[in-house]
Amino acid sequence: MILAVNHIEKSYGIDTILENITFHIEEREKTAIVGVNGAGKTTLFRILTGEISADGGDVFLKKETTMGYMAQNQQIESSRTIYEEMLSVFEKILTAEVRLREIENEMTHLSGKELSDMMEDYASLQHEFEQNDGYSYKSRLKGVLKGLGFGEDEFDRPLSQLSGGQKTRVYLGKLLLSKPDLLLLDEPTNHLDIASIEWLEDFLKTYDGSVLIISHDRYFLDKIVTKVVEIENRKSTVYNGNYTAYMNQKAINRDIQQKAYENQQRELKRQEEVIRTLKAFNREKSIKRAESREKQLEKTERIDRPDSLPSHMRLTLTPRIISGSDVLHAEELSKSYGGQRIFRHVNLDIKRGETVAIIGPNGVGKSTLFKMLLGEVPSDSGLMRFGTNVHVGYYDQEQQKLDSNKTIFDEISDTYPTLTAGEIRNMLAAFVFTEDDVFKQVSSLSGGEKGRVSLAKIMLSKANLLMLDEPTNHLDMFSKEVLEDALNRYEGTVVYISHDRYFINKTAQIILELSPEGITRYEGNYDYYMEKKAERARKEALLAAEQPVKGAAPAPVQTMTDTKSDWLKQKEQQAAERKLAAKIAKVEKAIEETEAAIAKADEDMAAASSDYAKAQEIFEEKTKLEEKLEELYEEWEGLHA
Template sequence: MHTYHKLSAAFERADGYAYKSEIVGVLKGLGFAETEFDKCVDNLSGGQKTRVALGKLLLTKPDILLLDEPTNHLDLNSIAWLETYLSNYPGAVLLVSHDRYFINRVVTKVIEIEFGEIMMFNGNYSEFAEKKKLIREAKLKEYLNQQQEIRHQEEVIRKLRSFNREKSIRRAESREKMLEKMDRIEKPLEHHAELKLHLEPTVVSGNDVLRVEGLGKSFGTHTLFQNINFEIKRGEHVAVIGDNGTGKTTLLKILNEVIPADHGTFTLGSNVHIGYYDQEHHVLHMEKTIFEEISDDYPSLTNTEIRNTLAAFLFTGEDVFKRIGDLSGGERGRVSLAKLMLSEANFLILDEPTNHLDIASKEILEQALNNYTGTVLYVSHDRYFINQTATRILDLVNQSFVNYIGNYDYYLEKKEELTAAYTESAEQTDASSEETASESKLDWQAQKELQAKERKRQNDLKKLEEKIQKLEEASAKLDEELAKPEYAMNSKKLMDITNEKAEIDTKLWDLYEQWESLAE
């Protein structure tokens, strides 16, 4: 009996009675449905096997968790679950990740490895990025100040020697010794070589870029989506999100005519030219070299132009003769981006464009898309990327779309409101329940009106920002004029400049107020 009680206590301490529910919780958190629990691991996809391995590791509850890109192959809901799990994990967690949103929500310290050196920062990713920027700016300022002092001393030495007198030569030699003893500050290193991406269409499309009506797709008895309807206007950046296996990539393949839809239609607007980025890079030819991949698709380019383009995507020298089939996922991604840039398309359809990109390259892609004057439709699990680039989000749930006119932060805010509305509606009458639920799926005409208003607001904001930038530059130039020593004794000139600056600043404040009103 004593042995039984001892073993029973040990079993209870090890959560023996709760282990099944704990396994179920982890599997569901990582995106597995209960119908998949009895599947043989050998029959799972590569992504599913990775999720099983992650779940198995989490359930062992080690003192230190070592995780390498843990958000790979997870959908947004699973990533959110993992964030909560790791934030509450009692042990230590050391992870490698390029998911900035994930890093922001999980870590308390950031270790960066750059130029063979390791630096540790307290805080999350946003705090790390700000601190790193400040440190680099301070180091650069210190370096530039010293360089200015060195140039000044060298000029003084040159003048002293030009006098060709014994006393002045001794003074020059003294200053030279001082320079030799000076602890030289090394110039802060720039970032590693970065890809140079510039996206710009050669032809402006019509205002109506894409119209999808009643679109549906199934594989066997499994329906991905049905009766999907939406429109995309010129200049919109639309992100498609949803759980794994809901048909996001399939939708993009249908729109690019890689596979057919089962029913429904889609119509492209006038002068629409599609540029397609495939996450699996099926549009690349594995047997070709990088150089051939570009030259065959763009025969009008000279060898020099092709090499210059590839150099912008970090392929130089003999690298351009590597076979596509021998490249890493990141390298294939850069080749696809190079082809996308050369296409000069006005409607970009992108499937997981940030996969295999490092953080610096993701930021360059974000900047390129934000400067792009064409239209973008993409699928991504990178929430930071979505937040930076999307003007609208289509959430694929229950085989249809829910429309959110805003970025990822806006999506989260509205989704919380809808969740609260559904909860409240459950306690009300059937009529009020239906009225509340209808808020999650906007009427087709109402969607178009809201989208038109949002496009006008975004255009007005853009115009205001351009005006503000011009006036700020003009005000800064006048500040420089006021600081010029030649105007110090010229009261009339100073008064003219001051009055002009006051007039510009008044206009600026009016524009700031208009911007704040529109941005709310």
């Protein structure tokens, strides 16, 4: 065990934030802390790092354990470049490297015992240098930077020129390279695109230390964690398994607890009625029996009513009128800034009722494309048009459409002046703004609160085309589920930008992958997209492997002057190529079978959701299959190396 948290309590004034937080983490374990916005997750992290003190309880950290902490918006103030800042992690290695070069120079001028002593020092220092990965630190550094979305052309950019999100990524990179025994990561995927999130998943899955993660990225948590600590109503509950297992077990536990409570309440009422009846007989024997029953009733251990669930927003999206069948059309759109092309050859054809997700790496121009379609940014070329009776509702990830000088109430009433005060209050209550909350200044709101205000305005707009830029950013998991349900019931058209793979999987019917050379269309959700990408990669790899054999010039007719050894070498080469092709085919077949088995496990797990023991057994088998699939992919890559 590397960390134990026992009965942690924390209050601010009369507001109790944490009341009874208890859990532990084993070495190399990957654990998630989940809960609604405001549940106290970040407060707990600050207690664990010693930034603030708890009012009660204990935190035990294994002796000599190193801890690394990344806050949500971790900033770095430095005059160094990205590469120089990352290099600072390896200060000890760099010092040792300099000293090794110095010793090498000094040894050229020594002999005898002096040389022998210095050679011993050199051997000792070199061993320490090797133990600290002294020969691989540069490749590790570059690998982490590239994994987090920085190209080599950005390595020399000064930190002073970076955005807040980019600085947070640099800090995360430094933290990963420093390899602490315990990593605390608060929303690590917030500023990453899908490719970088997938890289971080692979990194953390094989990380030698323990990891404690706060995240609303459900797909990410499903891939990484094996334990979930939920903070709800100021208390903690521990669930074994990933995010999906936690949600299934939470629903089962709550149902069991609710039924047990209701059954006991019925039995208590029945006993009380029997006691009243016995007393009403007013006979000595019946009164004694009533008293006996009362004593038994007093000894009964009462089951607590399940805590009420935290308030969640309620969202209903209804278009005012139906649009024409053709909603949005664009041809050959392109955009450049300062002579540098962002994208070109972008073509869109979106029909009524479609839910379309636009994905792509950071910097490829997804938000720029949205602003071009909305007429906020001019296009360099191409044409675009909206269809008949199309009314757009736009969700801006930066929330720039909100007036920071207004209150929440005024933001709604000024936009929709025909609404009465009561109607506005009722509507805001559906978005968890009650009583005096409605008079909060927009400037004082958290990212999640601003997101709820923006969604409230979109709901009131009754638009029939929703254009949403990163709508799940800052929303907690429960609010995301509400938004998913609302979009799936919506009768209009939806186009959104997102890197939330779970959200995309639940809502998208079409995925448009944006690249500098245009858009690739996939007719399905995120799982379908990943399947098609993998299928394409396999075909390309197989084609590349076959190319030298198929494309080779016909072998010249052997002459009597060819040596036997040349002929044998040729035969050996052909045999090796056939053997390699057979191995590749075998591994690819195993990959397909394993993927099918994982899909079957998903179906079985869903069917067995009411039987937790069976579901857990299937989940463990699925985990083994996923590990096997990872090994098969590594083997496949090795065969193509």
